[in-house]
Amino acid sequence: MSASTIFIGGKVYTGDPGKPAVSCLAVRDGRVAAVGDEGEVRALQGPGTRVVRLEGRAVVPGLADAHLHILGYALSLDRLALQAARSLAEIRQALATAAARLAPGEWIVGRGWDQDQLAERRLPARQDLDEVCPHHPVFLQRTCNHIAVVNSAALRAAGIDRHSPDPPGGRIDRDPVTGEPTGILRENAVDLVARLIPPVTPARRKELLARALREAVRYGLTQLHTDDCLYAGGLDVAEALFRELIGPEAIPIRITQAIPAEWLAEAAAAGIRTGAGDEWYRWGHVKLYADGSLGGRTAALLEPYADDPSTRGIYIHEREAFIDLVAEAHRLGNQVGCHAIGDGAAALFLDAVAESQRLHPRADARHRMIHCQILSEPLMARMAALGVVGDIQPVFLNTDGHWYVDRVGPERAATSYAWRSMMRHGIALCGGSDCPIEPLNPWYGVHVAVHRQDLTGVPEGGWYPEQRLTPEEALGLYTAGPAYAGFQESFRGRLLPGMAADLAVLDRDPFACDPAELKDVRSTLTMVGGVIAHES
Template sequence: MTTLILYNGPIYTLDPAVPVAQALAVRDGRVVALGTERQVQEMVATAGRTHELIDLAGRAVVPGLTDAHVHITWQGFTRREANLAGVATLEMALEVVAQRDTQLPQGAWLRGGGWDHVLWGGRWPTREDLDRVCPHRPVILLRKDCHSAWVNRRALELAGVGAATPDPAGGQIMRDRDGEPTGILVDTAMDLVRAVEPPPTEQDRLAALQAAFDEALSYGITSIHVPPGTDPADASTTLRDLQTMRQQGRLSVRCLAYMAQPDLDAAIALGLRSGFGDAWLRLGGLKLFADGSLGSQSAEMLRPYEGTSSTGLAMMPPEVLEATIRRANAHGISVAVHAIGDAANRKVLDAIERAIHDRQAQPEAFPAMALPNRIEHVQVLHPADIPRLGQLGIIASMQPIHCTSDITAASRLWGEERCHSAYAWRSVQAGGATLAFGSDAPVETMNPWLGIHAAVTRQRPDGTPADGWYAEQCLTVEEALRAYCYGPAVASAETALKGTLTPGKLADLVVLTGDPLQCRADELGAITAAMTLVDGQVVFERSSSGG
């Protein structure tokens, strides 16, 4: 088989032993040589193999990036629905909805999301707002954090949701003064409408996955970790679809797929454990939800949100959370627990710590876990809890773009004292925890280079705030890259295969349009993939016109 040699550009391996190389050789899907151009060419010539050259022309190479938290099917669907991300006013959002309405056949639901009422002055939208532009078909629009849904009267009627409908456990139906639903459903209350919403077809889902894979490769993302969202059915459907794409030879991005809480009994009965699968598709662990979100004010806090008496919502009673984590770990299944508020994070830390103590007390009752436990988001911690992640060997699965997107909301709702330990990447890392960065797309952009910019500067893309938001938590460029490359490999227990570019590892790598270790910090967000290789094959190449 032909050997591919990349040369004439800095190759940042993220391997401390050889941090930078001049050339790299790939064969049979693996890195086979690394060093100076002369060393690599001599090694290839000695092996007597034909070779193909790629002149980097000074462009930088890094390991393929991993998005350690992406709702991949949802991300694909965002290209085909009413996209309200970044829409600045309520009236503009309603214009998008009205335009989408004209494109749909009679009887179809109008779906979409990405809206952020904080941009609209903080006023929650209502069913009456939607009924002004789309009264005749059901509408469901997810907030940008996917923890609230904005629906119209028609959707509420179909779901049978009215003044007499009680709030479900772990959710809230927002109501007006008369007790009537306003059209905002928080967390598990969204399931009331989802229960009557027709699901997308398999063909629609596979098309959405393909679109999302293509987008990922265009950024240099070669692996993804896929947790289910707030709809538990996402997990089994997504795993089934990923298997279909694997069987069809269409899985162009490596996937670690997580199951939802209702799947635990079946997984245990089948004897499934975290890490089952191959280098393309593996089983992660069990995704659980401890609380809601900052934007929906449902993240569970130790003390009330500023200016309110609310401490948010607990999605699971602490005793159920603890029992579920212990049961999963006892059967070789690691957990990935959504926790945003400081109270939720403490409860998860306590529960995992007790499971670890049980393992130590009765090692014969616990099979070895291939993957470590994780906390997803870790957005705000009590200072006393920061070192506990490292002490307990918990992966801090965080999304740096959340920090800069949430500056206004976090400052207003949490206040200065709590914001000092919010999105605390440097403190968490200093405490010994492994950072695994992702996007939470479609909640935020999938573009990891905007995430790297946020991690390094703690500034929005427009450069504000000028000195960075609590800049003591900034990371270096190399630390941010490691959190997108090596950290996720630790989380998936695949450091022998990926995370760095060293001989013997998978040839998943990206040629960049800029040099992240040499450019200015404010230029990081403009970097993207010029060429992406997975398994040693070029799967994306940007045209000279930038397409």
């Protein structure tokens, strides 16, 4: 049987150490049929075979984003974008412009501000928003999505006043003199207002998600490990939405969907667990949160913040309840993926994994610590011993690099974002963007992993340059890494006969080009399951 497509005359990086690079590749029935020289591949050419002449271009295994919220990103495309705001005046101007287009009482929703990027170097307050939007409820999430600022109209709509208690795992910031809410809501307190925001129509949601998925394949992404059931409003709603849009006859991209820990019992009753599904849509890890964000000082640390000794952050759950939740997800045969940024949260999750294995021993559970930014050598050793996968987002350093040493101090910073040390301990790593927290483009993550600088090249030499990765290691975070993290290393992540024909043809060779160009790499052709998803 002849191949459907052959690629000839390039440099095909298989991702396999035993056969790292060849010149040609053949695809048949959605799988890699052959890799080798032109003679081997031409032998599979038939009258209907498409021949792609690479003319020296590089081919790599299709990239995957190991952690993001693609529906959350899609919905953000309709919201006020504040990532570029550099002062409170710019935020107020954006609000005034938005308010002028709306009838009184309509919500203004936005995200992306970062107090560390503002000239005032402080958190916004409700009074800042009230100045320009007294008649519209306003909800603006920080770039991390773990903190929001709302105005007085939004506080009134939610019934929040000086007498309102903090919700479990959250905090309402209050004026130290009057006790009145400042407008800043942290962690679970954000939901007190967020749940009041009118949803977009199903048709608009579908349109926005399709737009985001098409953007993903343009970067060479072929699989997304996404956490979107809460955005969708249900397990079945999420599956139906994605299945309507993806597949060989639609947008060819693979989806691995996280299971919210809040809905663990519902998922179990419906037969949903890690690995259920098919090669286009499958269920991934059970997702839960141990703490918040470093930028918002809600990440849980073992010792106080260096730049604010009054706090060690916020734990989302009480210790025993958290351990019980992890153990139950583990008992049901699931992989657990835990958001843990601070070393306190990391220690708690590792305690939970150890207790889960004590109660319900299971080989190769591959539980995932998502973010794992602030660590220590003993925590890394424990991760490796427990077989916990490090689900990292190198692109975070593009922003966090400018202030994380101040946040945690130089001693903790030396073992933070410590990707080389994690590899040295034998921790399996996978890479993602956490989009919409950071841009969807995976090549930004590859670039930052290699340089440990922001995307403009600051600082010279990089932050803790001994933690840099090679281009091969960095790309592996987005190819073999997510495949292993998703129990799919025999199916995808490498270009070998019998494995999925998920690949990207690149506009330059990431292993031979100037390393300063890694952030600029683009896919000229993306294939998923033997189907062209993007071509330019």
